[in-house]
Amino acid sequence: MATPRTPRVPGTPRRRRAPDPRRVALQQRLRQQTRRVFIGDGPAVGVDIGGTKVAAGVVDGEGRVVAQLRRETPTTSPQGVEDTIAEVVEELAAHHDIVSVGIGAAGFVDAERANVLFAPHLAWRNEPLREAVERRVRTRLGRRVGRRTVVENDANAAAWAEYRFGAGRGESRLVCVTMGTGIGGGIVTQGRVVRGRYGIAGEFGHMIVVPGGHRCECGNRGCWEQYASGNALVREARELARSNSPVAHHLLDLAGGNPEAISGPMVTDAARAGDPAAVELFEDVGRWLGIGVANLAAALDPGTVVIGGGVSDADELLLGPCRDAYRRTLTGRGFRPELTIARASLGPAAGLVGAADLSRGWG
Structure with a gap:
């Protein structure tokens, strides 16, 4: 039986509980995540870090890339990548009055948009990327560049670019799937990037679809x-x-007889030329893509899914089988609206365009 609560004597002050430090920390973090300070549509630097390259550019308020640089990614050295980023920021800032810098990283970025927690294809583990780049830029130039630097997941940046300037323009609930070396993803809902409690939302590529x-x-x-x-x-x-299947002879010819020399662009070119084996390979990949999109529809119910990344260059060779598999796999098919599956329109520049625009305070 519960102990009865002693009634408070009227006129006496209420006893206040000491604040829970964990609750206070959570509230502060949430306020930081939801705060949006827009700093204008001036030129911003966007940096897109991939497994093999660092692409950077100056982006204007309309999403146009007005200057661009590219460097190789030193994947074995976090410090080497940071030096490369600082180098391209310095070079671009020498010719433009930059308001902010956005860095799109292929990995898990924390909710403060400052640290890369984990990058499967790069040598980053709990890397304070924002601080490191800002420090290197100040060392090189003797000053900071722009009013702030932010770090974004590269797929979030690409999703934002497609939402603002590309194939997702006008869509209130957008999901972007980027197909390159792996799969990245981004979610935009009512004008905000959905980053999740810890900043790691959108890692669709690591949903397990085949246990074991x-x-x-x-x-x-x-x-x-x-x-x-x-x-x-x-x-x-x-x-x-x-x-040694006879259906693979054309792919082998393209690769000079060496199976290990076969590349993604090679398969795409062969499929476009009508090679049956290459077309079948894209049908298989497209089918798996469509199954995953149906799962995303069940979980998130977006209006549009934009497919980007290098693999999307195959266009309908990939998207046709994807749409067929999506319709066959969709939960409640026939009794619910179907989303739109569209190819991304901004191409390889999407990541740096989105990172630059988000650094201004959007999203």
Whole structure:
């Protein structure tokens, strides 16, 4: 039986509980995440860090890239990547009055948009990227560049660019899936990037679709990106060629007889030319892509899913099988509206355009 509460004597002050430090920290973090300070539409630097390259550019308020640079990514050295970023920021800032800098990183970025927690394809683990780049830029120039620097997940940046300037323009609930070496993802809802409680939302590529399946670089098995990505396309093409199947003769000819020389663009070119084996490979990847999109529809119910990244260059060779598999797999099919599956329109510049625009205070 509960102990009865002693009534408070009228006129006496209420006893106040000491604030819970964890609750206070959470409230401060949430306020930081939801605060949006827009600093104008002036030129901003966007940097897109991939597994093989660092692309950077100056982006105006309309999403146009007015200057651009590219460097190789020193993947084994976080410090080397940071030096490269500082170098391109310095070079671009020498010719433009920059208001802010946005860095799109292929990895898990924390909610403060400052640190890369984990990058499967780069050597970053709990890396304070924003601080490191700002320090290097100040050392090189003797001053900071712009009013602030922010770090974004590269797929979030690409999703924002497509929402603001590309194939998702006008869509209130957008999901972007980027298919390159792996799969990245971004969510934009009512004009805000959905980053999640810890900043790691949108890692669709690591949803497990085949328990016990192919090993993924993240450490798990059966991740979606092991079946619907550039790596998956190339792996299956090489395996087909190594089997000495007669249907793979054209791919082998393109690769000079060496299965290990087969590349994603090579398979895309062969499929465009009508090679049956290459077309079938894209049908397989597209089917896995459509299954994943149906899962995203069940979880998020977006109006549009934009497909970007290098693999999307195959266009309808990929998107046709994707739409078919989506319709066959969609939960409640026939009794609910179908979302639109569209190809991204901004191409390789989407990541740096989105990072630059988000650094101004959008999203």
